[in-house]
Every structure is written in C-alpha cells, then in structure tokens.
Amino acid sequence: MRARFFLLLLLFVGCKDNERDDEGRHLPFDASKPIEVTSFMPDSGRIREKIVIKGSNFGNDKSKVKVVFKDALTERISTVIGVDNNTIYCLAPRQISGQNTISIEIDGKTVIPTRVFAYSASENVSTIAGGAGGTKTDGSLAEANFSYMHGIAALGDEKILVFQRDNPSVRYISVPDNTVITVHAGFQAGKPTVTTDRNTVYATGWDSPHTVYRYTRESGWAPSRLGALGTFARIRALALDQSEKWLYFCDRDGKFGRFEIATQEVEILNPALDIVKSGDGGYLIFDPFHDCFYMSVQAAYGIYKIAKNAQGIYEAAPYAGFNGNRVTNGYLSESAFAQPNGMTLDEDGNIFIVEGSGSYLVRKISAIDGYVSTIAGRTNVEGATDGAPVEARFSFPYDISNDGQGNYYIAEGWGVRVRKYAIE
Template sequence: MPENGKLREKVIVKGSNFGNDKSKVKVYFVDGASERLATIINLDNQTIYCLAPRQLPGENRIKVVVDDKEVITDEVFEYEQAQNVSTIAGTQNVRKSEDGTLAEASFEYTWGIGAVGNNTVLVFQRDNPRVRLVSVNDNKVATIHPGFKAGKPAVTKDRQKVYAIGWEGGHTIYMYTKGTGWAPTRIGQLGAQYAGRVLSAALDASEEWLYFVDANKKFARFNVTTQEIEDIATLDISGSLHSNGVYIVYHPIYDCFFMSNQLTYSVYRLEKDGKCQVFAGSSTQARVQDGYREDAYFAQPNGMAIDEDGNFFIVEGFKAYVLRKISVEDGYVSTVAGMVDVASQIDGTPLEATFNYPYDICYDGEGGFWIAEGWGQAVRKYAVE
C-alpha cells in the first residue's frame, strides 16, 4: 500500500519473516523493462517501509529479497510519472556572458553540456568561447575556463572527471576534475592531422580512450593516460558531415558508439572498428516523423544522451526544435517534448514546452536531462520523475 503513487512515494509491504536487518533485505519495483531498487526506510519482521524509485509509468510488481530467498507480490503498484521542462539559467532575450546567480547569469550560443552530479553541469559556450559551471544547489553560474571552444564533453561514470577536445586548430584536450573545483588541465593535443572540426568526444567503458570524429570523417581515439593517438578508420558513409562536426555518444549495452549528423538527417551506429551504418533517419528526408526507427525521420539531429535503461534521447535543431526518444526495447522513435518547427522558450509539461534550437543534451542519472540551447542561450532541463 498504497496502490499508486509517484517518485519517492512511501510504500508499505506486508508479509512475514523479513527479519530486522536492512542490510539483508532488498526491495525491487519490477516493470516490463527492468527492476529498480527501492530505498528501505525501516523494517520489522512483518513490515517493510520503502520509497518508490523512479520508474516507467504503469504497473509494477514488488519483489522482496531476503538473503537468497525472494518473493514477488500479486498486487501491483501503479507508478504515476511526472514530466516537466524548465529553464535553469539564461534567457533567449539576453546575449551576454555574465556570471552570478541562476537568475542573474546569462549565456551566449551554447552547444555542449555534461552532467557532473549534485544538480551541476559544465556548459561549453561557442560564441565568446568559455566553459561555465552551473550549480543549482549553490545557485550560481561561474566561468571556469575562459577562451576555450569545445562542444560535447565526455564525463566519467563516477562524474569526477570531464574531458573536452578543442573544436578547431590544434585540437587541444583538457581535463576537468571535481577535486580541483573543475579547474582545467591540459593533457594533450591532436595536432594538424585532424584539420576538420571536432565537436564531440566520448569515453568507452574502459574510460582509457577518448573517441572522436572530425568533419573529414576520420574516426580516431586519444589515450587519456599515455596521450597516444590512434587512427581507427575513415568512415564509409554517403554524404558530407556537418562543417561544425558531429555528435557521438557511447552506448554501454551495445558496446559501441552512435553518431548524429545534421547534413544527412540521420543517427548512425558506429562500431569500435569504424564500421558505420544508418541506425535511424534518412538522408533524403529532413522532417520530424515518429515511428519504428526504420520508418522514422529526423530534421536535424544534434546532441544525444543515453539513460540507465539504454534509451536514446536526441535534441533536434533547425525546423524541428524538439526532443526525440529512441526506445531501446523496440526501436520506436517518439517526440517527447517541444513543438515541431516552433522556436521559442516556454516551460511546462512536454506538450506545452518549446525549445529555441536545442544543441546538446546530457543525462544526470537521476531523471534529469539537461539541454544546452543555441539560439535560446540558456540551460534547460527535461525532468522525468
């Protein structure tokens, strides 16, 4: 009990032989996609008090595990999911680079963002280049690296380190660490062999190599410890890559990368050996159409993020201005927030909200998708609870 509720709802499970040691008991909410661990507040031999974890909307059964024994309830808990889009900092009507509180701070064109925990993100600004730290808990925006121009960063799984590759020139690589207050440290440079622009970087599961694709279709990697650079392949795909570069993201379930390209309106599956094929979208169709990934279309796919279940979230730019999702379960592509071809900045429910050229997105692991807006010059958040 109760029979339904939202995130962190207090749920009581009645039974017997639970014991009194919380360390020996686990409670999971089980839906069609996965099992999610609940937080146990207290228990006695016949009652467990726990908090409902974030889940997919719909019915869940509750599984109780004590030592090596388990049982699943016959009754179901109906999870009510709440979704909302909000502006964290910045506004489309102010084009400056001023630090201060969330309400006072302003941005210029942003196109890269990485979540580092505790309601904090690093934002990479294209115009008047700099890296900004946005902390909701501290109510502040601060410039931590003036003059550096980079796109999507790569964040380690423990969110203690962030890597970014310089967009053009010699492609200098910087590391930002939580222990130093996110101060930048130069750790290497790619050099002139990558004349094309580099907009995005991604770590694989080992977190030893920083992978990237330049605008000349070169797929390569940089070792963050030894500074070794290794060319992997020149991508065999039709059409050109966008001159600003492309976005890539690592997918832990598939153990490969996915790449978006504005000019071919597509998302590609990119293997570690450089094999590349269209995953969703079509180079001949620039429009927003939902459906299974073989039939769905994109107008201008930009930054991507992967949630804990393996679902893709992709922001779309020109002539779209929406947030799309590709379900890992069945490959269905849906529009989850924003209004197609409406470029503005309105907060609210996904059906009410609008975006002003969203350029990149990251996931914080706690139901929050943070969005860097280009034209909107703001940091937005799509929250799923």
Template sequence: MKNYRKSMDRCFAAFLWVCFSSCCFVSCKSEKEGPSKTYDSSKPVVLSSFSPNEGGARDKILLDGENFGNDPSKIKVYFNHAKASVISSSGNRIYAIVPRLPGDNPKISVVVGTDSVVYKDTFTYHIQAQVSTVTGNGQKNFKPGTLSEAEVYGKYLELDAEGNIFMSWRDGGNPATFGVARINEKQNIVTPLIESVAAGRILYANGLTVDRVTGMLTAAHESTKEVIFTFDPREAWYPRQRNIKYSTADYNSIVTADLYKNFVTYCPYDGYLYTRYRDGKVAKINPQTFEAKIVHQGPYGSQYGQAINPVKPWLLYITLTTNATPTNFRQGIMVLDLRDPNGSGGFKRLNAPGGSAFRDGPLADALFNDPKEIKFDNSGNMFVADYGNHCIRMVSADNIVTTVAGQPGKSGYKDGGPVESLFNQPWGVAVNEQGDIYIADWSNARIRKLVIE
C-alpha cells in the first residue's frame, strides 16, 4: 500500500511538472507571437469594429483596428465627449472601459498622436440608476439626529468635496422653523448649522453654494438686499453674517419690493459670488471684501435654480418660474454668459417656450413643469428637479434631455430603479464628486440619493 501511494505521489508530481512546463511554454510562445507594435505616425489609424455594441458604465469594450500602438498612455478613446479608460492595447485591439453618461447613442472616437478617427457605427448606451432614501421619514419638520431618526423638510441642497450635504429648509414644524443643516452619511448624522423660528428668523435661506477648494459654504438672506451668511469649515461651520457693499447708486437701483435674492453661487472662473434679485438684477460679489456691483439687468421673475457649469465655468444657469416677465421666459432654463453679461449672447432661454408640460429630447424642444433647482456633475451634465412632473431630468453635455428617475406626471414615494422609483414634488438637487445625485424630495419630506451610471 505504501509503495502504491509513493507511486501515485510521483505520478502526481510529474503531472504538475508537465502542466507547469506547458504553461511556461505557452506563455513564452504567446509573448514571442505578440511582438511590440508601436504607433507609426506615417500610417493612418484604421478602425474596423468594436464589441459589444451596447452596454453601460464600467462595461468592458474591445476596439479593433490597425496602428493603435501598444502604449495605452498614448491612446485616448471617447464616447461622444466622455473619455473612456484605456486599459491596454496590442496594436490592433484596444481594451477600454465604457465611461459614465456619454449621452444617447454615442460615437466612439480613437485618438493616437495626430490621428483622430471615429467608428461608423454608434454604441447603444444603457443608463443604470438606483434610488435610495438617505434620511427623513415623511414628517414635514426638522429634527436632528441619526439618519434613521432625523426629520427633514429640505428645499435646497449643496455638497462639499468631503461628502457633507448641506440642506436649507423653511416652513415645516409647529412653530415653523428656518435654517441650514449638515447631513453626513458616513458619520450618520443630521445637525443644524443655524436654526430659528419664523417670527425671529435670522437667516431666510434658499439656494446654497460651496467653494469646493476651501469648503466655504455661503447662503443668501432672501429678504434683505445686502445680507449673506458664510459658514467656514475651519470654524466648524459657525454662521457669520456678512454685508454686501454696494455703491449708493447700485443699492438704490434694486427694487425694494422685488429684492428677493434666492441664490448665491460661487464661480470658479473668476472667484466671485453671483446673486440675482427678483427684479432681474445680477450682482457680482468679492467673497473676501464683499464689495459688489450690478453687472446685468435681466427679465423680472422669481427663480428656483441657479448653478455654474464646471466645464464652462463662465456660464451661469438660472430657472425662472411662472411670474417671469416677458412671458417667454416663464418655466424655462436660462443661461447668462458672465464674460460679457450685457453682450448680445448675455441672457437667453435654452429650452422650448411653454411650460407645465413634459417632453424629452433635444434641449431646444424640451419642456418642463415648474423646474426648481439645477446642478451639474464634473462632466457638464445638468440635473433638474422637475417639480411639477415629479421626476429628475438630465440635460447631457451635448444638450439632450432625458428622464433619469421618477415617473413623469405620477407622484408617490418609492425607491428602486429609474422606471419604478417615485418622487413627490422634488425641489432640490446636488451632485458630489463621484456624480451621485442627492434630491430634496420636498413633499415626501426626505432626502433621496440617485446613483446613476
């Protein structure tokens, strides 16, 4: 029996050695059969096919052709304007990862050296999304605590680079309170930064803005011409009142009956803060000295959204509501070019005139129903809280509007995928560095999270 076991052990060892030797031989042989192929600038880059022809973010894709070279650091692949990750190249095959949110039916382009070529066929991109609830239980009140215990009735949201969610709320509760709170998922906490009852409110906050380099949070006091508040993370976000310093002429030009400034927005293009009053005046504010001047006179109207596009940080986007005058500015998404705010292309409407309706498609044809807050991801995709349609819409970097969560025209509360999820008058949105979207689902009195790829 012993001899039999020894014999079997010898046979098994020999078998392992043969397998090992075969693997080495195959490996060495495959290396010899795949010689180094460098990009030849004297020859064109040729594209043949790609596989698969459909998929979503983070899916693998193989791009076939000729003269790619085998240095992935020198190869760029784009799906429309979204850059893909290039993992490797054999010279005639590129292995890449599909990027996030490239837009509908993206064209795939390959750039090597001075050559830039585009595949004839388009890729079919499938959006994958999931909605979950971060905090809130449906009670229209504010109560701090853990995420599971807290009550929130937020309207507007903003995020810093550290993952803090800032929420402004108003009304709600008995007596009604107003304030700004910090929500942190990792720390499992909701805590107020400033809070007061309606009768003696210190800060009437709506839209919030964060300088993501310094972390400074700023909120505009809606019903005073000159007051804004800053919250410095180095001071544990202790609230400090700051007074905007206008010239006498600019100060007097702001119509007292329409002084409401619902937003203040930090602009990384020039480092200034921008705010807009209901009478249509846009002011530019130095965040260090708080000296300011009126730089634009636009149409009258209340606004519920204001944001800077990080890809084109000189563009300030604004949503106006149903009281805008002239009427062709109602229920629309506007843009103001801060490089020349009073120039011919200074202030214009981007989506189709009308409103109180729903239509996806090219932005110039799209319709919204009382759009509220807007925010951008780092790729230049805009997300819109479409309050009246009870859904979240996306305007891609190439100006195509799609519905990414919620069921247009149907209100309710339900987590899950993009088709089954439900919202009830979503008001605020904010986007983090990873592209996750946070939503102030106002009439559901909850903060929701939309992970979209």
C-alpha cells in the first residue's frame, strides 16, 4: 500500500511544473529568497518512511540540503534521496514514538513547517539461536547450541559475540551467514566492551589473574592476549571510556581501577568503593553523556553511579533501585529491581537493563526524566515466547548489547538462547 501511495505521489509531483532555467535545468538555491514549505506527505509513518516535501527554493544540490527530525529526546538527520527546486525526497530516520518537528536547512537558512510528523515505533522480540542447553555445538543458527551465557557484544549488521560461563568459550554468531562458530575455547568471561566503530571487543577473565583478551574484525574475531589485571576478587565486566585508551573494571569488593591498553599498566582509582559486596560482582558500563559509569549489583537490588567528586576521586552512589527484591516502575529512587544484570546504553543515553531470577524482564531508564519502566517480558514469568514485547518471555537474561541500529541482543543464562529486541 505504501509503495503504491509513493508511486502515485511521484507521478503527481512529476506532473507539476518545476522551476527551471532557460535551458530546462532545475534552478539552484537562491540565498536572497526565503525557503518555503507548502506541504509534506505522508504525515505519519515509521523508520525509512519515504517523505515528499513540497515548496520552493530548495535548489538542485542535495548535498546542501539537510532535513532534521526532532523528537522529545533528540534530533536525527534524514537521508535525502533527491531534490529539485520544488521537491525534496527523503527517508524518516529512527525516532521515538510521538510527534516530530521537521526542519529544512539549506546553505545556512532554515525553515520549520507548522505541521508535525507522527512517528510510530514497532517493537519485536525474536530468538536468534539456541534453546537446547548443555553443549556448545557450532553450525547453522538452527543447529547451534549454547551453554549458560554471561556476556554479549553486538558487532553491527546482525553479528554478535557471546561469552559462555559454562563450557567456557567465546562464540561468534552471524545471522547473514547463518552460522555459529567457536572462536575462543576455554575462556570464561562476563560482559565484554566494544569500541565505538565496533571493530574491536575486549574481555577479561572472571577470576585472577584476570587475563585480558582482544578480538578484532580484522582477525576474524580470533583472540589475542593483551595482559592481565592481576590479583582481584571476581570481575564481571570491562568498560571503555570515550578515549578508548583504558579498560575500566570494578571487582566484587568494590576495588575500582583501569588497565591501559597501550602499556598494560593497571591503575587503582579507588581501592574500596562504597558498594554492597556481591559474590559475583557487578556489570559495568560507561555513560559518555555524563562522563560516568553505572554498575548493577544483584545483591543490592540496584544500580550504582560511579563518578568523580569535586576532588577528582571516583565515588559510588545509589542511582536507581535499592528498594528490595521486587519489581517496581517509577523514578530512579522510587524504582525497584529483583535481579539487575547486564546493561547497555543507546545513542540517546537511555539505559537498558536485563533482569534474571524473580523478574525475567528488560527494563529501561529514560534519559529524559530518569523514569524506570518495564519494556519487555512479564514479571517473574519465565519462558521463551517471541513476539510483541508485552507477550515476550525470557529465561534468565544476563546481558544485553545495543548495536546502534535499533537492535538489542540479549544473552540468556539458563535459557541458553540469544534473543533480539528490535525497535523500528
């Protein structure tokens, strides 16, 4: 239906007279004249919706045209397909559901139509691979089996690394190639960390001496040993900051430090953060929007924020939860978590958390107002159901990773499945 609508719309606008010079070419942008927008169609849709904007003085050079969609959280630039002096053809970028304003910028001039674009996000949970546990069989997505997983790294383009706790190993999953391959046998790690370009993944062993390995796209994700963190209590995650020069860690006793990738030197930043000690330690992620870290601790039923104080020393403070072993939606200090595990940030700063026993949920902390909500699963109902988020069921989800393309990959513990939560 949409394709037919767009074809009819193209025929309609193609029949209209466009302003041309004496030789029949579309007129260039005239900086002495205003940009005018008379209409755009359609006025609602989803990601990659084809938008036709009508008006005048758009020029004939699409490289000079920028169409920006702004939702309640941020701005995103549309892909401009083409332009003649009276028409701009573009695609709607991924947004959050709701009303979007559209601005058209050409050579430093901007116009914002009074109408808004109603964006509708579609969400779905699906199973990528796994389900029959106890082994680590490679093969196709349908054939492959996994053991209990504690870590996952989204590599983009539907490719993933997962880190098994039982039958320790690192497995590479490629949906386009329909394959699962073991790339590192005998290594037990928790949550890995991924560079911004998604070409490199780092992980450390759970227990001392906490050997650090690097996996690169160039090497086909084969491991290379970097060094070791040394003698610490259990470490469940690594995190890169914006510089991507150091790997940060926090052991289960609250010792917070970093490992310099270039020199393999370890620096202790705080020998004893004020956190609830946990047998397995906590999951750690970095927030580039606020230059801080977040760490989930099961035994505390909450998430800490680790940031520098006025003296430049890293300290930990309760951020969300800490209201007992239960599930409650609400603002940061009002919310409650049953078993917060792996976390990830999206490109807008929203935090996504998976919860295991007593919950089996995917939760979200909004970057807009700090509200904690349940976005997938049903509280304390375990299962393997795919479909709409409200219908989906999980079995001990332990880690989650965002690929930057609207997809969140989830590694299950006892469920031994790799799941995908997609927002389109």
